[in-house]
Amino acid sequence: MAALLPSPVVLLVVGLAGLLTIACRPTTQPPEAVPGNALPGNFPTPWYALNQNPPNQAAFELGKQLFYEVKLSRDGSVSCGSCHRQEAAFAQANQSFSRGVNNRLGVRNAPALQNLRWRHSLLWDGGVSNLEMLPLAPLTNPVEMDESLDNVLVKLNADATYSQRFAAVYGAGPITSQQFLRALAQFTASLTSANSRYDHYVHGERGGTLSIQEVRGLQLFRKSCAGCHATDLFTDESFRNNGLDASFASDSGRAHITDTPRDRGKFKVPSLRNVAHTAPYMHDGRFATLGQVLAHYDHGVVASATLDPQLRQADGRLGIPLTAKQQKDLEAFLRTLTDTSFLSDPRLAKPQ
Amino acid sequence: MKAFATASRFCQLGFALCMLVSCKDTQQDEVLAPPTGKVVLEFDHVVGNQALDLETTTYTNAAGNPFTVNTFNYYISNIKLTQADGTVWSETESYHLVKESDASSQQVTLQQVPAGKYTRLTFTIGVDSARNVAGAQAGALEPRNGMFWTWNSGYIFTKLEGRSEQAPGNKALIFHIGGFKAPNNTIRTISPALPGNAPLQVQASHDLQVHLKVDVLGMFNGPTPNDNIDFRTLYDVMGGREAVRLADNYAAGMFRIDYVK
Numbered sequence: 051m052a053a054l055l056p057s058p059v060v061l062l063v064v065g066l067a068g069l070l071t072i073a074c075r076p077t078t079q080p081p082e083a084v085p086g087n088a089l090p091g092n093f094p095t096p097w098y099a100l101n102q103n104p105p106n107q108a109a110f111e112l113g114k115q116l117f118y119e120v121k122l123s124r125d126g127s128v129s130c131g132s133c134h135r136q137e138a139a140f141a142q143a144n145q146s147f148s149r150g151v152n153n154r155l156g157v158r159n160a161p162a163l164q165n166l167r168w169r170h171s172l173l174w175d176g177g178v179s180n181l182e183m184l185p186l187a188p189l190t191n192p193v194e195m196d197e198s199l200d201n202v203l204v205k206l207n208a209d210a211t212y213s214q215r216f217a218a219v220y221g222a223g224p225i226t227s228q229q230f231l232r233a234l235a236q237f238t239a240s241l242t243s244a245n246s247r248y249d250h251y252v253h254g255e256r257g258g259t260l261s262i263q264e265v266r267g268l269q270l271f272r273k274s275c276a277g278c279h280a281t282d283l284f285t286d287e288s289f290r291n292n293g294l295d296a297s298f299a300s301d302s303g304r305a306h307i308t309d310t311p312r313d314r315g316k317f318k319v320p321s322l323r324n325v326a327h328t329a330p331y332m333h334d335g336r337f338a339t340l341g342q343v344l345a346h347y348d349h350g351v352v353a354s355a356t357l358d359p360q361l362r363q364a365d366g367r368l369g370i371p372l373t374a375k376q377q378k379d380l381e382a383f384l385r386t387l388t389d390t391s392f393l394s395d396p397r398l399a400k401p402q
Numbered sequence: 403m404k405a406f407a408t409a410s411r412f413c414q415l416g417f418a419l420c421m422l423v424s425c426k427d428t429q430q431d432e433v434l435a436p437p438t439g440k441v442v443l444e445f446d447h448v449v450g451n452q453a454l455d456l457e458t459t460t461y462t463n464a465a466g467n468p469f470t471v472n473t474f475n476y477y478i479s480n481i482k483l484t485q486a487d488g489t490v491w492s493e494t495e496s497y498h499l500v501k502e503s504d505a506s507s508q509q510v511t512l513q514q515v516p517a518g519k520y521t522r523l524t525f526t527i528g529v530d531s532a533r534n535v536a537g538a539q540a541g542a543l544e545p546r547n548g549m550f551w552t553w554n555s556g557y558i559f560t561k562l563e564g565r566s567e568q569a570p571g572n573k574a575l576i577f578h579i580g581g582f583k584a585p586n587n588t589i590r591t592i593s594p595a596l597p598g599n600a601p602l603q604v605q606a607s608h609d610l611q612v613h614l615k616v617d618v619l620g621m622f623n624g625p626t627p628n629d630n631i632d633f634r635t636l637y638d639v640m641g642g643r644e645a646v647r648l649a650d651n652y653a654a655g656m657f658r659i660d661y662v663k
């Protein structure tokens with residue numbers, strides 16, 4: 051080794067290699083180092099791949115700070131975390147429609163934010179394609195944060211702490227929209243929930259026992275519900291009409307994006323993880339309890355041109371017939387999808 | 403021989419180091435690189451045979467509607483030059499936002515184009531579908547440019563805003579053309595004719611100037627009278643079916659190479 055050192059060529063190459071290490075290797079850390087970035091074995095391949103925005107502890111912490119930052123709203127009253135509460139799996143608990151600046155009423159129920167890495171599209175109508183671009187929707191929506199991207203960057207650049215923290219992650223210079231959006235996505239992409247009793251049951255792990263009632267619920271779920279709430283993410287990521295209304299005048303769902311009549315009244319099939327904590331339910335938050343949801347599937351399904359065929363029985367009846375006992379079994383099963391560690395993980399909570 | 407000895411010494415430094423070095427190997431290419439030249443595309447905005455002035459001048463379209471223009475922006479992307487033998491040169495990271503309000507944006511300089519005779523210039527009006535669904539972008543594609551739809555992800559490929567006394571309501575004209583999915587895909591790729599069919603001669607000693615006339619009327623006056631846009635009935639477009647009509651119009655008639663020198 052010593053013989054090699056004096057050669058100026060070698061020194062040059064060592065220097066060059068050093069530069070290239072910086073240039074071509076993203077600063078990845080072992081996935082477990084950043085919360086929620088170990089990919090659960092029972093999940094499909096993520097859609098927002100790890101290497102698109104390699105998990106990094108400092109960027110994650112910065113993203114978390116931004117998620118809970120009220121400066122992102124026009125009047126400093128609302129953060130992402132105001133509508134997306136950790137104890138409700140980052141849904142907005144007990145509010146049918148979300149409330150934004152000046153307490154303005156939104157038009158849809160704020161969904162849980164979990165396992166976003168696996169979502170093929172975002173929002174109830176799938177209007178947003180990439181997790182990094184999602185914040186632009188609430189940020190600029192007059193009934194949500196009512197702010198402009200330009201102005202958010204002005205505010206962040208005027209803040210010495212943010213300037214330093216962004217510089218530490220992305221290098222010196224003014225904070226750019228790309229850095230801002232990628233930092234936020236570091237946090238939202240890390241909201242992985244895969245540690246429920248059901249998961250332990252699937253993995254055959256300790257603590258993974260289901261009661262006889264819960265197992266009955268699981269079997270029924272696989273037969274009657276998994277056609278849409280598929281895989282261990284409990285959604286097939288498709289858009290479907292589950293029979294809430296006969297017409298969809300106030301919210302046409304997927305048709306709002308595709309502009310085609312056959313998509314009227316179709317909404318993204320939601321995941322059911324932590325569902326016991328994300329009430330109220332459906333895109334407009336119309337049901338307050340899981341009992342009401344199950345009653346809907348049993349006898350509340352309404353016909354319309356786009357109603358999903360799975361909700362039409364061979365005998366012409368609508369919905370999924372469920373006895374009172376079956377409804378109890380299903381509800382018991384749905385409660386096994388609660389991931390307490392996710393709902394209370396201090397690493398995801400508002401920084402003090 | 404000496405080169406080999408040096409190379410093997412490098413490898414003694416370790417496998418990892420060699421891997422790192424091999425992740426970039428343009429050094430060699432530069433030594434052997436053929437001569438290159440610059441091509442400057444100039445986008446000259448006009449309305450028929452008048453220059454485009456924002457707000458001040460009233461123009462008339464083929465449907466007979468008077469109108470003024472406040473905003474005229476569009477994306478030019480994936481620029482390619484093709485030689486007679488089919489060899490294609492493509493600009494890398496080829497995304498440009500051209501704005502009437504920003505003179506410097508109306509010149510796009512293609513750097514390091516290999517010297518040669520090119521018989522075709524091709525570009526896309528808009529942005530390819532991959533970038534429409536990609537993560538946060540910088541430069542021309544950055545969302546602060548006001549050319550990105552936040553509630554229905556995707557770029558506004560062409561944005562024309564203005565006024566017409568014949569438009570209903572508040573008389574505003576809003577034409578936001580975009581959308582990259584069937585059936586409302588508005589990505590259009592064109593190859594405007596070269597004047598006199600003379601090839602573009604790219605050489606190191608001369609920056610080639612390609613002057614394009616970009617005629618706003620090309621959006622509204624279609625190839626046939628049926629395709630003409632009448633502001634009495636169409637004045638507010640944000641993607642969707644109607645955007646396809648405007649995109650078809652401008653793909654056919656908005657860009658013309660005026661001269662090359």
